[in-house]
Amino acid sequence: MIVEPTRANVHHLLTRSAFVATRAEVAAGIERSIEDTVSLLLDTRPNDAPSEPDHDPADDAEILITVEALANWFFRLCVSSPTPAIERLTWFWTGHFSNNAEAVEFPQLVLQQFVMLRNNCLGNFNELMVAITLDPAMNLFLDLETNTADSINENYARECLELFTMGVDNGYTQRDVVEVSRALTGIGLRYSEENDERPAATRLIPERFDAGAKTILGQTGHFGLSETMSIITAQPETHGFIASRLWHRYAGTPIPADVREHLASVFARQLSILDVTRAMLTHPAFYSDDVRNGLVASPVETIVRAYRGFGLDVRRSEFVSTETYDVDPCLEMADAMGQVPGLPPNVGGWPHNEAWLDSTHSSGRIRAAKVLAEELVDSNADAAQQLITATTPADVRDSLANGLGVFEWSGQTAAALDAASTIRDEQERIEALLVLALTSPEVTLS
Amino acid sequence: MTDSTPDNDPSPSPDNDSKANDDSKATDRNDTLLSRPFGRRRFITWSAVFGAAAATPIVAARAFDHQRSNSAATLPSVTGDEPTSTPDPSSSPSVTSDGDLILVSVQLAGGNDGLNTVVDHSNGRYRDARGELALGPEQLDLLDDRFGLYSMPNVAKQWQAGNVAIVHGLGHSGSPLSHFTATDVWNAGSTDPSEPTGWLGRALSAARGRDAIAFDGISLGNLTASMRHPAIDPVSLPVESEFMPWSPADQREHRNAFSAMKILAAPTSSDSPLSALVRSGQAAVMRVGEELGQLVDDQQAKVEAAEIELESMGLSEDEIEVRRSVGALDPQFDTIASLINGGVWTSAYHVQQDGYDTHESQAEVHPYLLRGLDTSLARFWEQLGPNAARVVVMTWSEFGRRPSFNGSGTDHGTSSIGMVIGHAVNGGHYGEPSPLEKFDTEGNFIPTTDFRRYLAGVAGSVLGVDPKDVANTDGAPLALLG
Numbered sequence: 001m002i003v004e005p006t007r008a009n010v011h012h013l014l015t016r017s018a019f020v021a022t023r024a025e026v027a028a029g030i031e032r033s034i035e036d037t038v039s040l041l042l043d044t045r046p047n048d049a050p051s052e053p054d055h056d057p058a059d060d061a062e063i064l065i066t067v068e069a070l071a072n073w074f075f076r077l078c079v080s081s082p083t084p085a086i087e088r089l090t091w092f093w094t095g096h097f098s099n100n101a102e103a104v105e106f107p108q109l110v111l112q113q114f115v116m117l118r119n120n121c122l123g124n125f126n127e128l129m130v131a132i133t134l135d136p137a138m139n140l141f142l143d144l145e146t147n148t149a150d151s152i153n154e155n156y157a158r159e160c161l162e163l164f165t166m167g168v169d170n171g172y173t174q175r176d177v178v179e180v181s182r183a184l185t186g187i188g189l190r191y192s193e194e195n196d197e198r199p200a201a202t203r204l205i206p207e208r209f210d211a212g213a214k215t216i217l218g219q220t221g222h223f224g225l226s227e228t229m230s231i232i233t234a235q236p237e238t239h240g241f242i243a244s245r246l247w248h249r250y251a252g253t254p255i256p257a258d259v260r261e262h263l264a265s266v267f268a269r270q271l272s273i274l275d276v277t278r279a280m281l282t283h284p285a286f287y288s289d290d291v292r293n294g295l296v297a298s299p300v301e302t303i304v305r306a307y308r309g310f311g312l313d314v315r316r317s318e319f320v321s322t323e324t325y326d327v328d329p330c331l332e333m334a335d336a337m338g339q340v341p342g343l344p345p346n347v348g349g350w351p352h353n354e355a356w357l358d359s360t361h362s363s364g365r366i367r368a369a370k371v372l373a374e375e376l377v378d379s380n381a382d383a384a385q386q387l388i389t390a391t392t393p394a395d396v397r398d399s400l401a402n403g404l405g406v407f408e409w410s411g412q413t414a415a416a417l418d419a420a421s422t423i424r425d426e427q428e429r430i431e432a433l434l435v436l437a438l439t440s441p442e443v444t445l446s
Numbered sequence: 447m448t449d450s451t452p453d454n455d456p457s458p459s460p461d462n463d464s465k466a467n468d469d470s471k472a473t474d475r476n477d478t479l480l481s482r483p484f485g486r487r488r489f490i491t492w493s494a495v496f497g498a499a500a501a502t503p504i505v506a507a508r509a510f511d512h513q514r515s516n517s518a519a520t521l522p523s524v525t526g527d528e529p530t531s532t533p534d535p536s537s538s539p540s541v542t543s544d545g546d547l548i549l550v551s552v553q554l555a556g557g558n559d560g561l562n563t564v565v566d567h568s569n570g571r572y573r574d575a576r577g578e579l580a581l582g583p584e585q586l587d588l589l590d591d592r593f594g595l596y597s598m599p600n601v602a603k604q605w606q607a608g609n610v611a612i613v614h615g616l617g618h619s620g621s622p623l624s625h626f627t628a629t630d631v632w633n634a635g636s637t638d639p640s641e642p643t644g645w646l647g648r649a650l651s652a653a654r655g656r657d658a659i660a661f662d663g664i665s666l667g668n669l670t671a672s673m674r675h676p677a678i679d680p681v682s683l684p685v686e687s688e689f690m691p692w693s694p695a696d697q698r699e700h701r702n703a704f705s706a707m708k709i710l711a712a713p714t715s716s717d718s719p720l721s722a723l724v725r726s727g728q729a730a731v732m733r734v735g736e737e738l739g740q741l742v743d744d745q746q747a748k749v750e751a752a753e754i755e756l757e758s759m760g761l762s763e764d765e766i767e768v769r770r771s772v773g774a775l776d777p778q779f780d781t782i783a784s785l786i787n788g789g790v791w792t793s794a795y796h797v798q799q800d801g802y803d804t805h806e807s808q809a810e811v812h813p814y815l816l817r818g819l820d821t822s823l824a825r826f827w828e829q830l831g832p833n834a835a836r837v838v839v840m841t842w843s844e845f846g847r848r849p850s851f852n853g854s855g856t857d858h859g860t861s862s863i864g865m866v867i868g869h870a871v872n873g874g875h876y877g878e879p880s881p882l883e884k885f886d887t888e889g890n891f892i893p894t895t896d897f898r899r900y901l902a903g904v905a906g907s908v909l910g911v912d913p914k915d916v917a918n919t920d921g922a923p924l925a926l927l928g
Binding site: 142143146148150151152153154155158162168169174177293294295296336345346347348351353354355357358359360361362363364366367412413415416417419420422423428431432435436439440441444445 | 627667668684687806
C-alpha cells in the first residue's frame with residue numbers, strides 16, 4: 001500500500017521526522033511521493049556539525065564546557081541545521097543511550113558522544129554499538145572502567161541488554177549479563193595530555209581483560225568486545241526492540257505486531273539504521289489516525305519546532321566568567337519544561353507521552369511559553385513580526401499556525417486564541433497567545 | 447548513502463600499549479574527583495541519576511566527617527535532649543480532621559542497599575560478603591544489641607523514642623533486576639508491572655469521600671505512578687520553579703489570558719485520549735494555582751532567600767556544593783511542610799531521592815545519600831511542629847543491592863529494608879532479615895517480607911482503608927501503627 005502525499009500526510013511526516021512542517025516544505029512535499037520526501041530527508045549526508053564547543057577551550061582546560069554550553073550547542077545544531085531529520089534522529093539516539101552530563105562530570109565528553117551518535121545515526125547498528133561501548137562518557141556513566149577480570153561490574157552489560165539492544169526480559173538471562181560483563185572487561189580510560197584529570201578517550205587494558213571462555217546467548221568462545229556485540233546485534237530480539245524503540249519515539253503508540261515484524265525484518269538484513277528508519281517513515285501504519293494523535297512532542301522537539309518555525313536563532317553561549325555562561329533563552333524554556341539536552345533523568349532516557357502531561361510539566365509549558373513570547377517580541381524574523389503585527393483574530397491564528405507549524409486549529413483552540421487576541425497590550429497579548437498555543441493539543445501532540 | 451564513518455569522532459581510540467600504570471590511574475581518578483573544584487554556578491537544577499556516581503556525593507563525602515560532627519549538634523533534635531521540638535501528639539491539629547493521618551511516601555530511587563542501611567554488624571557472613579564495604583559498630587548508631595543504623599543519627603534518635611518501624615527482607619520472590627520493571631512493580635503494588643493503577647492510587651480512591659479534601663494526593667516533581675487511579679485526581683508540583691501559574695494574584699494580573707485558558711482546558715467529547723490528558727493537565731495547573739499557588743510561591747521565595755544566604759556566607763565553593771547536595775531533598779519536604787501547616791488537607795504525598803544505584807564508589811556515595819535523607823527528615827519534623835504528630839513517613843526502594851561487593855560498589859539485588867517513621871508508629875523490627883546463609887541462584891537475597899504486606903499495611907492503616915483495597919497480600923498486612 002502506498003501512502004498518498006496529501007497535505008496532511010506530508011505535514012505529519014515533516015513534523016515527526018524534522019521537528020516542524022513549514023508551509024513551503026509542505027507545498028513542495030505534495031508534489032512528490034512520500035518515499036521521495038523521506039529519501040530527501042534521510043539521504044542527506046550529514047553536513048558539518050557545529051561540533052566546536054561554544055567557547056575557547058583555553059578558557060577552562062579543566063572541563064572545557066559546562067552542561068549549559070552542551071545544551072546550548074545542541075539546540076544551536078538542531079535549529080540551524082539544513083538537515084533537521086538528521087538532528088532529530090541524533091536526538092533519538094542521545095535518548096536511547098542516555099548519559100547524564102552532570103554525572104559524567106565532563107560535559108565535553110557528552111558533546112563528543114553526541115557528535116559520534118550523529119555520525120553514526122543512519123549507519124550500521126553493530127558499528128554503533130561498538131562505538132558506544134568504547135565511548136568515554138558511557139564508560140564513566142555506567143562504570144565500565146571498574147569492570148575488570150578481578151571484579152566485574154554489571155552496570156553496563158545489564159543496561160546494554162535491557163535498554164540498548166534486546167529489551168527487558170527479552171531473551172537473555174542474568175547469566176548472560178554476567179558473561180557479557182566478563183567479555184567487556186578491560187575497557188579503561190586514557191587521560192587528556194593537557195589535563196591529566198580529564199578522560200579523553202577509552203583504551204583497552206589487556207591485564208584487566210578476562211580472557212577466559214564465555215557463553216553468551218548460547219554461544220561459547222573467548223569473546224571480547226567485537227564478538228560480543230556481533231552476537232547481541234544478530235539476535236532477532238534486538239531487531240524487534242530497536243524497531244519498537246524508533247516507533248515509540250516517532251509514532252508514540254504501541255507498535256502493531258505486523259509493523260514490528262516488518263521493520264525488524266528490514267533491520268535484520270544489514271543492521272542499517274537508514275533502512276529501518278525509512279521503512280518506518282514510509283509505512284502506512286505511521287499515517288494512521290492513532291499515530292497522528294499518539295505522541296506528545298517532547299519539550300526539546302517543541303522548542304526546536306518553535307525556533308525553526310518562527311525563524312529564531314539560538315545564540316552562541318558565551319563564557320562570561322568562571323561563574324557563568326550566558327546562554328540562549330531556549331535553555332530557560334528547556335529547564336522550565338523539564339528537558340535539558342544532556343541531563344536525562346536516568347539511564348532509561350526521557351519520559352514519554354502521559355508523563356509530560358502532569359501538572360508539573362503542564363505548568364512548565366506555561367513558563368516556557370512566556371519566555372518564548374519575550375523572544376518573539378524582540379525578534380525581527382518575518383514570522384515573528386507577522387504574529388506581532390497581526391490585527392484580526394484570523395490573522396493572529398494564521399500567523400501562530402505558520403510559526404508553530406500547526407496543520408489547523410480546532411474550533412476550541414481557535415475560540416481560546418480569539419479571546420486572547422483582543423488583549424491590547426502587545427507583550428501581554430503575545431504572552432497569552434503563546435501560552436495558549438503551546439498548551440493546546442495541536443502543539444503539545446505533534 | 448549516509449557516511450557513517452566517525453571520521454571526526456575523537457572518542458574511541460583504544461590503545462593496547464600502555465600497561466604499566468593502569469591500576470595507579472584508576473586510583474588517580476578518585477583522587478582527581480576529590481580535588482576537582484566545584485561551585486560553578488548552575489542555573490539548571492542538579493539532577494542525580496541512576497548510573498555513574500555523581501561527583502558531588504564524592505566531594506560531599508570528603509567533608510562528611512567534618513559535617514557529621516558539627517551538624518548533629520546544630521540539627522533540631524526531635525527526641526531526647528531537646529524536648530521542645532518533640533512532636534506532641536496531644537497538641538491540637540490545625541490541619542486534618544481528628545484522628546486522620548497524612549502519609550509521606552519517600553522513594554529511594556536506584557535501589558537502596560538495605561544491607562548497609564540497617565546493619566547486622568556482628569554477623570560474620572555480612573563481613574565476608576561485603577569485604578571492605580562492611581561497616582563496623584563504630585560507624586553506626588546502634589539500635590539494639592544486633593543492629594546499627596548507618597549515617598542517620600536523627601532517625602536513630604527517633605528509633606530510641608519508639609517512632610521507627612524497620613521492615614526487614616522486603617521484596618518478593620522473582621523480583622526483577624531491572625530498575626524500570628522493579629519500579630513499575632512497586633508503583634503498581636503488584637507483581638504484574640503492567641497493572642494500570644498504583645497502590646497509593648487504590649488506597650486514595652478507597653479513602654475518597656471520607657473528608658472534604660483539597661487534593662487526593664500530591665507528588666513532588668513528577669507525578670508518581672504509584673498514585674495512578676481513574677477515580678482520583680492527584681496532582682504534581684514543580685520542586686523548583688520561578689512561579690506557579692494561575693495563583694490568585696497571577697489570575698488577577700492576567701485576567702483575559704486566564705479566561706481564554708478556561709476555554710482551552712474545558713473537556714470535549716471529541717478529544718482523543720491524549721488530547722483529553724493535555725486539557726486535564728492544564729485544568730490541574732489551574733486548580734493547583736488557585737489553591738496552592740500562593741503557598742508554592744511563598745515557599746519558592748524562601749528557597750531563593752536561602753540560596754542567596756548560602757552564597758553570602760563566605761563559604762568555599764566546595765562547601766556550598768556540599769550543602770546544596772546534602773540538602774537536595776529539603777525543597778520537597780519544605781513544600782510539604784508549608785502545605786500541611788498552611789491547612790491544605792491532603793492524605794498522601796510522594797517525594798523522591800535519586801542516586802541509590804551504587805555500582806561504583808559506594809563507600810563514598812551511600813552514606814551521603816542517607817545523611818541527606820536523615821537531615822531533611824529532621825528539618826521536616828521541626829518545621830511541622832505540632833502537626834508532626836499527624837505525619838507518617840515511609841521509605842521504599844525498587845530493590846536492594848547484591849550481597850557481594852563488586853570491587854567498587856554493589857550490583858542490583860532483591861530485598862531491601864523499609865522504614866516507617868512517625869509518632870503513630872509502633873516502633874520496632876518487623877520480619878527477619880533475608881538470610882546471609884543462603885542466596886538465590888543469582889547470588890541475591892531471598893526476600894522474607896512480601897512488599898504487598900508492607901504497602902497494604904502502611905497505606906491501609908494510615909489512610910484508614912481496608913488493606914485489601916490496596917494490594918493482594920500473600921500473608922497478613924503488616925500492622926505497624928500503635
